[in-house]
Amino acid sequence: MSNHNQPDKAELCSLFRRFIAPEFVISDAETLKPYECDGLSMYCEMPLIVVLPETVDQVQEVLRICHRYQIPVVARGAGTGLCAGAMPNATGVVLSLAKFNHILEINSQTRTARLQPGVRNLAISEAAAEYGLYYGPDPSSQIACTIGGNVAENSGGVHCLKYGLTVHNILSVEMITVEGDKILLGSDGLDSCGLDLMALITGSEGLLGVITEIQVKLLPIPEKAQVVMAAFDTVQQAGDAVGGIISNGIIPAGLEMMDTHAIQAAEDFARAGYPKGAQALLLCELDGTTEEVQEYIEQVEKLFLTYGATSIRTSQTEAERALLWKGRKSAFPAVGRISPDYYCMDGTIPRSQLAHVLTEMQTMSEHYQLRVANVFHAGDGNLHPLILFDANVPGEFEKTEEFGGKILELCVAVGGCITGEHGVGIEKIRQMPVQFNQQELQQFNAIKEAFDPKGTLNPGKGIPTLRRCQEYRSIEPSEEVNHG
Amino acid sequence: MADISPQIQQQILDARRDKRQLNIVAGNSKPFMGRQTHADTLNVSQHRGIISYQPVELVLTARSGTPLTEIEALLDEHNQMLAFEPPRFSAHSTIGGTLACNLSGPGRPWSGSIRDHILGVRLINGLGEHLKFGGQVMKNVAGYDVSRLQAGAMGTLGVLTEVSLKVLPKPAAVSTLSWELEAKQAIRMMNELAGKPKPISAACWIEGRLYIRLSGAQSAVDATIKEWHGSEEPDADNLWLALRDQQLSAFQSTDPLWRLSINAAADVAPLDHLSIIDWGGAQRWYRGHQDKYEMETLAERAGGQVSLYTGGDRTADVFHQPVPALQEIQKRIKASFDPDGILNSGRLYSWM
Ligand SMILES: Cc1cc2nc3c(=O)[nH]c(=O)nc-3n(C[C@H](O)[C@H](O)[C@H](O)COP(=O)(O)OP(=O)(O)OC[C@H]3O[C@@H](n4cnc5c(N)ncnc54)[C@H](O)[C@@H]3O)c2cc1C
Numbered sequence: 001m002s003n004h005n006q007p008d009k010a011e012l013c014s015l016f017r018r019f020i021a022p023e024f025v026i027s028d029a030e031t032l033k034p035y036e037c038d039g040l041s042m043y044c045e046m047p048l049i050v051v052l053p054e055t056v057d058q059v060q061e062v063l064r065i066c067h068r069y070q071i072p073v074v075a076r077g078a079g080t081g082l083c084a085g086a087m088p089n090a091t092g093v094v095l096s097l098a099k100f101n102h103i104l105e106i107n108s109q110t111r112t113a114r115l116q117p118g119v120r121n122l123a124i125s126e127a128a129a130e131y132g133l134y135y136g137p138d139p140s141s142q143i144a145c146t147i148g149g150n151v152a153e154n155s156g157g158v159h160c161l162k163y164g165l166t167v168h169n170i171l172s173v174e175m176i177t178v179e180g181d182k183i184l185l186g187s188d189g190l191d192s193c194g195l196d197l198m199a200l201i202t203g204s205e206g207l208l209g210v211i212t213e214i215q216v217k218l219l220p221i222p223e224k225a226q227v228v229m230a231a232f233d234t235v236q237q238a239g240d241a242v243g244g245i246i247s248n249g250i251i252p253a254g255l256e257m258m259d260t261h262a263i264q265a266a267e268d269f270a271r272a273g274y275p276k277g278a279q280a281l282l283l284c285e286l287d288g289t290t291e292e293v294q295e296y297i298e299q300v301e302k303l304f305l306t307y308g309a310t311s312i313r314t315s316q317t318e319a320e321r322a323l324l325w326k327g328r329k330s331a332f333p334a335v336g337r338i339s340p341d342y343y344c345m346d347g348t349i350p351r352s353q354l355a356h357v358l359t360e361m362q363t364m365s366e367h368y369q370l371r372v373a374n375v376f377h378a379g380d381g382n383l384h385p386l387i388l389f390d391a392n393v394p395g396e397f398e399k400t401e402e403f404g405g406k407i408l409e410l411c412v413a414v415g416g417c418i419t420g421e422h423g424v425g426i427e428k429i430r431q432m433p434v435q436f437n438q439q440e441l442q443q444f445n446a447i448k449e450a451f452d453p454k455g456t457l458n459p460g461k462g463i464p465t466l467r468r469c470q471e472y473r474s475i476e477p478s479e480e481v482n483h484g
Numbered sequence: 485m486a487d488i489s490p491q492i493q494q495q496i497l498d499a500r501r502d503k504r505q506l507n508i509v510a511g512n513s514k515p516f517m518g519r520q521t522h523a524d525t526l527n528v529s530q531h532r533g534i535i536s537y538q539p540v541e542l543v544l545t546a547r548s549g550t551p552l553t554e555i556e557a558l559l560d561e562h563n564q565m566l567a568f569e570p571p572r573f574s575a576h577s578t579i580g581g582t583l584a585c586n587l588s589g590p591g592r593p594w595s596g597s598i599r600d601h602i603l604g605v606r607l608i609n610g611l612g613e614h615l616k617f618g619g620q621v622m623k624n625v626a627g628y629d630v631s632r633l634q635a636g637a638m639g640t641l642g643v644l645t646e647v648s649l650k651v652l653p654k655p656a657a658v659s660t661l662s663w664e665l666e667a668k669q670a671i672r673m674m675n676e677l678a679g680k681p682k683p684i685s686a687a688c689w690i691e692g693r694l695y696i697r698l699s700g701a702q703s704a705v706d707a708t709i710k711e712w713h714g715s716e717e718p719d720a721d722n723l724w725l726a727l728r729d730q731q732l733s734a735f736q737s738t739d740p741l742w743r744l745s746i747n748a749a750a751d752v753a754p755l756d757h758l759s760i761i762d763w764g765g766a767q768r769w770y771r772g773h774q775d776k777y778e779m780e781t782l783a784e785r786a787g788g789q790v791s792l793y794t795g796g797d798r799t800a801d802v803f804h805q806p807v808p809a810l811q812e813i814q815k816r817i818k819a820s821f822d823p824d825g826i827l828n829s830g831r832l833y834s835w836m
Pocket of ligand 1 (some may be wrong): 038074075076078079080081082084086097138139140144145146147148150151152153154155156157158205206207210211332333421422458
């Protein structure tokens, strides 16, 4: 890049310090270090500068300055993402939303909450509880991850089969454009006129704008919730049992499966009473009115037995329900204890393909000589294979990545997709062309250009950039940013 | 039952070459929606047929010209449904048109809109490229959500050719309770009841009565009826259908019909003819010759937006005007799909 007026690092810092408290403009290596990666720590990069603005005005001003000098901007919530979406850009600024951690309003009458983007997911439900309300989407990382990050990734959770993903649970989003303009997408109403830009922003991984406020819908806390745990001798039987529940017209609040490796790891970690000899375990949560839960629990217990469950346990107290979930919700760290490192994949498949996909995966596991444990949002087909490896063994991470890539290709081949909820980031950008052809990728890039013509928002993530065809040419390649 | 997408693609390429604009038509059940435009007709009604349906997966894929009646008949056989209760303005309403107009019925606040149930689409953009976005699985966050972006775009971004949807089991039991109430009290009560963990599936207010529909397990519906002491409506199914399809007498007039999509609890100053409150308070219908700009101000004060649904001057803009920054982005998105402005240009807004 040959821009003579380009400020150097020190000049940029002093520009930011004119309106942001000096201690919140970070430029020394030691303080920058914690920002070098997100939850996928295999991908690291040190940023040029990290800023932690405290007001929306400051966010706007940061964006204006970066836009003027074409400096890459990477928005960051809690950094729990699993696709290196929040990994910094070496020549860019990390814009942390950590200071925006206030719940602005909880309206019990309309069952909505207005939130700053840095509010933690769990904090919303905790604050809403006194009104008998909660926020639906519950990623396993909910203690730490932020609502801004959830919108940027369209995060799900174990309850999204019944209650939907982030996109189904938000009403409006305030966003700052790359030029620093503030816009409001959506409204207090349920549908808005014109193009549904809020749908486009949800899951856009910080590539289209920076989210500064979110209005979410809250739900009444169900009268009752109970979970049935069932063990099976084969994955096939467990998969069929899931189909059986759905065919009977029951939509459980959550329906999760674990394979034998995940069961053992989770049990050693959480001591939830999981049967360690089982090949597959199902957790099926039913919620609703007291009468309804009782009715469905009986049906589900019967169905599980019909489909060959070898043991069944139904939670009788809230403490027992929490315990049964604890194993599942801590499956990632649990697997982390039985292996020096693990790599979490995130494909989605049609449920009917589960047994086939797991068998294929076992073959690959033998080929690559790497163990794999599976946790599965069985209700909606979202598979999380956890590949166990040791980063200290030279070449093992590369082998793991290749294995992971093959799993994602398999997901696409059986009619699924490369990511159900963790996003593309940098991690899965190589698999994007497996799911999308050249023209489709070009359409994505054209949408990106509609928001961010110079490509300075989270560059290099989400969508592979191609040489643009004549139709879309609006910038010269030499103007493209970030190559320093 | 035919795939005519190659022909559609050719017609778009021809129009592009000849610099002609096209007006996409399928069942022609909603010519009154959006703005009036003048363009050659691109008829896609023959592009129809259900491509796949797996009841256990809760997923159905159909060509865009497939009539809703055909889809619902098949779902019926497996005791499943389109949970967004698509309105139909004639027997020919298609799934593609329903998506393009983002039409959903009374259950919208609880079971979601068509936008919420969309899993994937195929579409032909203004360059004649046949593209696929999303898929046939419940969760998919690869790339931007172009599928949901089609909801309410009114065909301005492409000709939809295939739609994949999440379908749901029908509830075991449905009942409706009603109370005689003033509009203001009805709005308060709708919001209050919606905050309770009971199986509400719709709430509307029509001509002095509040109606609450309950759907779910028989035991849950029965217990709620006992607790809430409303009078049970005998012929409620027809009421909800008539509300969904705008067949109620309150809809029968040639005066302009306004749709407000606003804060569910908003206290809107009474207009000449307050007709109907739906969606638990979040959708309100008015009849009358109001000024569009004044209606926009009113809607904004109520936290939402207005559109001139039917009647009035349909050569002017009929949907709520976005602020200039949002107009600019929408124009650019339109151009990214349809750089020559061939497809349904002007149908949504005069400026795109
Ligand atoms: C143990 C563990 C369990 C997990 N379980 C789940 C799960 O069950 N379901 C699930 O969906 N995910 C899960 N995740 C992934 C992760 O927690 C989610 O993606 C989460 O939404 C990320 O939030 P964050 O605040 O940490 O965002 P970050 O990691 O900081 O950022 C994520 C992306 O969003 C962008 N971004 C962040 N804030 C903004 C903003 N304000 N404006 C614009 N862009 C922004 C970033 O640029 C980045 O691309 C899990 C992660 C871990 C570590």
